[in-house]
Amino acid sequence: MFKDEDETSQLRKNEVDCLRKRVIRLKKLAHKYKHAEIIQNALLEISNIATHAASLEEFYIGVHRHLKQLIPADNFFISTLDISTGELAIPFFADEKDAHPAELYPEQSLSTLLQQGLTGYVARTGEALLCNNDKVNALVAAGEILNLGSPCHLWLGVPIKHDDSVTGVLVVQTYDTNISYGEIELELMTFICHHIAGVMERLKHQEQLEQAIKLRTKELSQAYDKLKLEVYERRRAERLQKSLFEIAELASSSADNPDFYAQLHNIIRHLIPANNCYIALLNEAGTHLRFPFYVSQLNNKHPKTRPMQDGLTEYVLKHKRPLLLDQNDINALIVSGEIYAQAPTLNHTQTMHQWIGIPLFIHGNISGALTIYSFSMTQNYQVKDLELLTFVSQHIGSAIEKKLSTESLQRSYEELEEKVSDRTKALAELNKDLQKEIKQRRSMEAKLVHDAKHDALTGLPNRSLLMERLSQSIKHVRRHRLEQFGLLFIDLDHFKQINDTMGHLEGDKFLIETASRLKSCIRDNDTLARLGGDEFVILLDSINNINDAKEVSERVIQTISQPYRQGSLEFSSGASIGISISGNHKVDTSESLLRNADTAMYQAKANGKGCYVIFDDNSQYQQTLDAALETDFRHALHNAEITLSYLSVVDFKTGQISALESRLLWQHPRRGLLQQEQLNALAEQANLTVELDKYTINIINSSYSELLTQYTESIELHVMLSSQHLKHRHVLRSLKNTLKQTQLNLNNLWLFFNEKALVQEIENHINGFELLQKTGVKLGISHYGSGHSALNCLLFLPIKGLKVDANITKQLQTEQQIKLMSVYQKTASTLELQIFVDGVNSLDQIRIFSELGYQFGQGTALDHTFTLNEGQQPEFIQLEYA
Template sequence: MEVVPDGESLAGALLRAITPEEVARILLEAGGAAAAGASVAWSAHWPFSIETFPPAVPGEVLRELRDAVGDRRAGLVASPNVHVMHDDGDARVAAVHCPAGCPSPGHGVLALTSLRMEEVLSIQHLQGTIEQLEQAELLQRSLYAIADMAGSDHEMPEMLRGLHRIVSELMYAENFYIALYDSQRDTLNFIYFVDTVDTDGPQPGEDVPLSVLERGLTWYLIREGKPLMGNDDELRAQVPGPVNWQGADSSDWLGVPMLRDGKVRGALVVQSYVEGTRYTVAEMSLLAFVAEHILTALERKQGRDELERHVAERTAQLAEANRELRHEVAERKRGERLQATLYRIAALAGLDESREHFYRHVHDSVGELINARNFFIALLSEDGEEVTFPYVRDEFERNWGARRRGRGLTEFVLRTGKAQLVDLERSRELLRTGDIDSAMVGTPTKVWLGVPLFDSNRAIGVVAVQDYESDEGYDDRDVELLTFASHQISSSLQRHRAAEQLRLANVELERRVEERTVELRAEIAVREQVEAKLQHQVMHDALTGLPNRSYLRDHLDRALSTLARDPLKGFALLYVDVDRFKVINDSLGHLAGDAVLKQVALRMGQCVRGPDIVSRLAGDEFAILLQGEPMPEIATKVARRVLDAFEAPLEVSGRSLQVSTSVGIAVVDGHYTAADQILHDADIALYRAKQAGRSRFELFDEVMQRNAMDVLDLEQGLRDALVRDEFEPCFQPLVRLDDGSTLGYEALLRWRHPQRGLLAPGDFLDVAEDSGLIEAIDWRMFHHALAASRELVGTDRYVTLNVSPRLFQREDFDVRMLALTSELDFDPARLRLEVTEGTLLNDPEAVVAVLHRLREANIEAALDDFGTGYSSLGHVHRFPLKMIKIDRSFVTPFAGSPIEMRSSAVIEAILALGKALGVEIVAEGIETEAQRTTLLGMGCELGQGYLFGRPAPASHWLASR
């Protein structure tokens, strides 16, 4: 049998070993490995709480032991230096570490010690379990005790002492305090503080600002919300800043925060001044757990105390409210009695009875409030000089006739305007001061009470009561009651007087009304005539006498209402416009224009029946409302009649004028709901008739509606395109026809539509003109074109820009154009502006002035599409032009054979004009060699068209050089 070094048997030694440390020592001594640096490690909570023998084991040895146990559990090859003595696969592990060169314990020694190590670890585990159960039982009893205290009738100090006793049963807690935290006021209330050494601690119930305890241990508990435990050095290492030590120095300190919903509500602290008494991690966890229950108990206790306090306060409040309520009930009964009396007095004014009966009822009503056996009402005359007594009930006094105003008690009330309560002593005082005269005092009374009656702010009388015998008399409450009654008596007297005055006034009013009625009848007749005239003026046109737009809209609304009730009551609206009326106004003047409009109105009136309405809307716009069946046959028949009515010329100012009209027709059905819709659709049809050549009519249909919507969509698209900068220039060369060399480029507008792709001006220019957006589009185009063509034109070419007629109506057009060239550093001599014949003739003098100013700045002008407008060859010489461009309509016929003679004659005339004026002539629309050859043969030197290149970006022409 193997033995331990002292000669004792190994088995006997192991049987006496009751701790893992003793087993480990026997193992190392028996195997002789202790001197070679071997060690044993074990734990009942592996890999935590590891204990070793010898006690001081290097960290790398512990890591090797942990790794070896982990490798063995994973089925891997463990370190050869480690022998696992016991491993239950969970938490109980023991292993021996023998470094290189160390003699390993024998198999028998290792087997016996492993068995004993397993036994002592199991025993240790069981003892730990028993201790945990005892601790859990103690904790459970403590928690029950805490809960019982929260629900007990103990006062707060007694409860806090009980909590202290409970914590002392769980750990050393001779020195103990509880502090509650008020986050709103940032204060601590040390509700309980017991310390055997620190006798200067905070007083219980005292609110201490947290700033006073700044950087103290309790301050860190509240601010950080984490437990703190240990001696001074350990505590200093646990907080994030310096420590301001407060109170007596302790050997060990343990504090935990009391938390509710993650927020700190207070702190629980125990501390020891006895060396060797240390708190453990388990005790810290236990105190933190108990702190939560103590906080709950304190909150319940405080809540219960607060509830009892509220109950006591509420009971006192209810008692006071009850007293006030009884007083209020008494006052309300008195008020109800007063109110009922006042109502009766007020109702008396509406009774149709004599004044004597009225006064008697008033007396009876006042008698229900106060002692009124002796009662009178005195009234002041209108001039204020006499006092009368229309009603008196008195037991002794008999002299109540009217009297001059003197110095009696009644007059004293009238003079002061206040209620007067006069007893014998007061009466003597008034006699002494001269406020009353003894000659006017009748039978002496023990007490007299008089209250003034008011009309607005003037005292008109007195209501009084008096007592000759009673010792009780009257008091301030009686004064108040009689004053209330006096207000109602005053109102009733005034209503009586008003009723009498009203009766007399009604008689007088009836007489005056009869007289005034006769006068008003005459005035009404005149006013009706004036209103009829004004109504006619408001609803009719002053020039033609026709109904105006308001009149028409009113009848359209009525017709729509009729149609809604009866779908068979259809109607139609004809929108009529005088063609080219502006030319008449501009050439003959507005007086002649007015004469034309009068004759147009007369002729249109002859085209309709009696029920139909002809109206003038504005300017040269008229409308005809037709009602009847069938539609649209009647509408088209009337439209033809209107067109035919103007075949004969009009005689105006000694001139014979041929005038025509265009007509748009809207036939109204059930989908129309407003007059504006009808006018809008008829206007669209009129616009279509004008586009189709004038002197005709058009019926509005769904196609027109869609086209109108397309125009609106296109207009909105143009506005969006300006915002998104979707306009860009393309360039088409202008060349010499003989050799095809490029002289310049025409900048052509293009719209890169996000859905429809690249659009030419023909797709949107009309809408841009009508909507007024063309100016903004032109200037955006000018900017992009000049910026893109600076390199393209160089020093020997030019670029042409097409200019809208609207821009020439702006006085600052030339200034703005020159500013643009300066901004873009573009040579003005390389720029030519293309204008149409309509632009030149719109305001010739203004256009000539602008073109001259531009020429002075080296910007030349070109006349575009020559031959398609209203000008003649003789007008061109008036304008400073550098170039004339022959419209493509004259070049197109040259594509075939024989050559079209009319086009040839026009082109030859233009070429001759250009030679005579020294103006360059450019033929547009050249697409074939035949056209080029023909034009060269006629003497045309310059041209433009698809034959020489289609419009393309500037980059294309730069790349093709």
Template sequence: MPLSALPPSPTASFSALKRWCIGWANSWQPVHLALVAIVVLVLAVSWWLTGKHLRAQLAQAEQAARLQQSGLAAIVSENLSQVLEKAQLMSVVALQGMHHDGGPWQAQLAHMLERDRVFLRMAVLDKQLQLLAGDPQQAALLHSLLPYQQGSCAAGRGAFVLHQQAQSQDQAWQVPLLLCMADAQGVSLGYLLLYMDMGYFLGLYQDVDLGGSGSLHLLSPDGSVIAAMAGGGLLAQHPAQRMASFSKVPEGPGEMELPGPQGSTRLANFHRARYMPLTVVVSRDWNEIRAAYAQNAQRTWAVLGAITALALVGSLLLWRTMQRRQHLFNALEKADQDKQQLIALLESEKQRALELAASDHLTGLHNRRMFHELVSSHLALARRSRKHYALLYLDLDRFKHINDTLGHHVGDALLQAVAQRLRTMLRSSDIIARMGGDEFAVLITAMEDPSDVETLAQKLLTGLGAPYEGLAPETLHTSPSIGIAFFPRDGHDVEVLCRHADAAMYASKKAGRNRYTYYDGIPKLDSDRYYQLARQLPSAITQEQLVLHFQPKVRLEDCRIVGLEALVRWQHPQYGLIYPGDFIALAEEHGHIEALGDWVMQACCRQIAAWRMQGVETVPIAFNVSPLQLKDSAFPSRMATYLKHYGVRASDIQVEITESCLVEPVGLAARVLHQLQQMGVSIGLDDFGTGFSSLSQIRALPINTIKLDKSFVNELRSSKEAGVLVTSIITLAHNLKMQVVAEGVELMDQLVYLKTAGCDVAQGYFLSRPVPLAQTEALLKQGILEPA
């Protein structure tokens, strides 16, 4: 064989590769210079864009503060206008009584005063200041104060705030309001003097978050401070204190800046309603408003500076590497190591973010969403295992009493102590979660013997029932009620197991608390009743045994009823009125849910047509649609048939779906929803936040309305994070052109917070329970639904 035919030696091959790399590096030096220039340009653009973005964030923060303060000032001013209208109504009653010289007008005034807590005392005087009704001492006060009032009642009609020297701390919040009673020609006929309880009035807004430096002032027309509130507490005011900047302000909203302590300035938004003698001023220190922005900007600049430094250093290192040909492979290895470090850092940050999203903020346990994911994963393994699995639901007995009597901080400490005991009593392989409130869930994994769960349940009863020391001045005592469901005996998926364990837990409570109950040990409705309902449900649908109840949806802007939610009930001839929780599951289990859904849809159309025939002004009616109905391609055509048959517009109907309808694959469901939207039917997403969807996932679907789940509303009082989350959801939904409906509103402070946060519509027991047809007609004719 000739030498030329021999393969090259390894040394020669390596030298050739090295020479090729050096030549390649030399040829790419101009390209590298261009790359360095591009990096510098990109960094410069990044700094410019970052500065622009931060300025936009600052403008958004300032605008949000303005909108919040202006909205609060408008709300308080509107409430003051309502108070003045009540006072004017009392003056009308008094004036009519004076004209007719007798009658029950004095008793009527006393009754009106007794019903309205904002007014404490009153006095009615004629134009010679002679007492006609009310407190003689207040009449004497009017004798002494009236000559000194600017803009006195000599000109005729009007309402004025009288200035007086308070004799005690309680009297500092009792503001005299003078109303002049005049005839049609403006001739003064008398006076009505009322004392307003500003402490009670401002107490309605104590739960409103004004911030650390925020304050709310009520001023008289000359700028004198009548009452004030800061940080959720009332402030005692000096009679001579004035805010001269707000003297003689015009009617309507306004804004100005005020000097603050130590050279700072305050953003002040004010509002004065027409004919109102009081100006509402809401103010907050600019430094506090911009504090969050300043911290974010500092972090952003620091991160950008670090990234810039890393980019420049990297470019320099790469340049030096290209110059030093002999260190080519070392430089490549170092670059690979740097890349791996960055990847590891990103992975660790991602893991940290996932842990925060999957944990309960109070106890550190898994939250409901993560618990469902972990249990689903374990059950998938359990199907191929011979081990036994059980799901336990635990609820603390009489926890609400502890929370209400000792305070939320004691209740939170008790929940943390319970979570710690659960960690110590259970294995690391078991899954523990806080499902919400005082309810916990545990998945016991890989048991050798099903009887082991009984030993564990008894251990939990003993351990969690032991006294809790150091959480409150006295020792706390509570006990758990436990429900147990076995896999796969009591359910094949996490939803069914949770529902059955929850039912068993309520059976424990019903049996006397502080005990555990197996799901298979409780009757299913009573077995006879269960099978009777399952057998009779199809005939109930065809024989019109089903009825609709309606719950109104109230627009928060003006308390007007803008919609109804239809809720189906079964008027059983033997068992009476049966609620959906007792037969919806039967309909799904036995394949009747589509027929039931069609009946509800047809009944809504029929009821709208009947109301219009009676001359009742209707509003859109919403009803729930099951995932099975959305899998039926004929569903839109059936709805179009019903709309045409009853002569109902598509805009009078709203379809509400749950997040379970959006679980992949969603192709057919999405096509059905788009067909409904093309028909003009509005689509709402019910129970938003309890499933796995997000606003980013549903923005491509034809969703017009999202309904905040009541779990968010329930936590508004006890969790600041819940309030931030609710506000963020509302803002994002509005940016996506969606309306937001809050369900489960049961308290006034929840309603105030939702209105301040910009929520559009609310429904719940605080406004109205679901009511039958006759009461619904009365509500529609009434139109306005004021909170109880």
């Protein structure tokens, strides 16, 4: 019995264990099914969010919220990859320990940072990665990644793919060692990644579509605004054009239109609010303002004419430009005293909100102003209103100008009618005087015509009349080829000495006497003309042959060579004549014939003066030779073939050399030795005077050390320069720089400029001398006495010395000439100037100059010259006294 009970008890115990195990298994299945249901619901929710999410941010938040229901995902972030640029970004980030990587590593690029970590590794491989610290360390040791951020227990990253291309990485991680990730978490993450890829593409396309819609909407809005503006501007232009037509029509109306200004105001009101408006006009004297039109909302009285004061209207007229002022601007002008300081009673601007003033141009001047203003804060004028009113004001000014002109014309007509009767009475008397005036005017016109074609001093035909008659003669011989004429170009010899010695008045008398003598040498049908100075031309009409021209030339030379008597004085002159004959060339012109005669005259001077030369092809050949010589001169100057010599300046008292004057020499292969005067003429002809002067200074500088071996350092140098240096600032500045760059002792350097150039351009010399004086050089005037400069000119110049012209020294024969040289010496002594005499050629001259008080001179009677050639020592040449 007890045995049966034990067996039954054991059987029941087994059944209970079996039932207990079944219950545990059922609980596990229930838990599994419940977990599966949670997973299913979460995945459905994620799918629902993926379908309805309006943005990726909303989708990311929803994914994170539901993912945390499935797996531990407190540490969760999503990284996206831009396929076109390869840039990684983190649009969603949640972590318990670390801040966002952009904040954790602010100095590094977020994309570069992510590429170096686990996220970049998953993006590169395209495979899911589940790793712990050991695997992380292994990847770091392999150089695959860098260890970034705080160390975690487990890290799970799954790639987000679209069309087999990685577009991002989904990451969860845990710091809790009690949590583990497995295949289920990996499958969940893979599923979520699939939805994320689809959502990202859908939202991306949606965003692109929205951006396109926004852009197109913006374009349409801009086009609409542009169209509205264009319609507004067109309507505004139509109103403006209509107003201009109305203003033009109003300007064409009768001058007595009483509503002129009221109608003008109505036209303005169509363009801009102008309930308060007035027009102010200046009187002819510009001293008073009148107001032909005035309208105001305050019903103020029409202002009366008043004198110009300091109101707003005067302010516009003063500044001559349109103005838009508000109450603050007006108050500022009042406070500064620019308006209403003199006439405060004119100030009625206290209630004004804005004020516009436009100056009106009438008869080319600002003679009035158009003004509008507002009292209401709601009525605001803009800059475009100011511009519009400014444009219209031009036409308004024209309309007012036409009205005023018409009114003035009507008044003039009325005044004219009143004066007609008075004038008619006076006209008879004026007619008598008019006849006399006509006669006088005809006489004056005849005199003016005569003076325009005749020389004022001698009464002979001038160049203009000569060229007319010469042109007529050329036309005549072209029609009558058997006839010919001759042209004599006459230049008086020694006229300059006569003019300089005896004065301009006596020189004029000499020219008048010469003209009288020349008239006696020709026929009545010939023409004697004076070209200027001492140059005369004779046109021999209808000669038989060249012998007729020779005969007249000989008669002229003989007549001119007869002694001249001026009071108690007697002196002689001569004539050098150049002859040209018509018919030698088919292309003869008045200019060419005159030029040929002039060329022949210079040949006559070169032959010794007092003779005549007939122009032929040899004269033309000489001109060609002159051009060749100019070319050779340029070549010699460029290749430094011109050498330097010095002319000694001697002390009359001691016989010692006190200074040296630089002289240039050029040994021409065909022309022989050419000296300073010839080189100056060549330089002037070739327009190389400035270059020749600089050449002189440079060659003096290069040989200066050799010069000092022969003389003491106190030796002074004289250099003659052209006035071309003083005419232009850049040339003068270049000369100054050249002097500063030399090794010369500038305190012992004299720069002389010709007196004739000083007389012609005194102001340039004053300015140039002031600049050159600052370099320390001494300045002087050369050829003194040749230019007849006024003594007061010397007072304004910072000069230290004068050098008397050599031609004046040669004329030291009469008592008057000696007195003149004495005057020069006393003038220099009075002005405390050092004076030098040039052209001392005899011992007798040395004696005379010493007695007159002169101390320094130069010339053949004192000459100690030497030549400096490049690379050679100075070679001295001692010349005996003449």
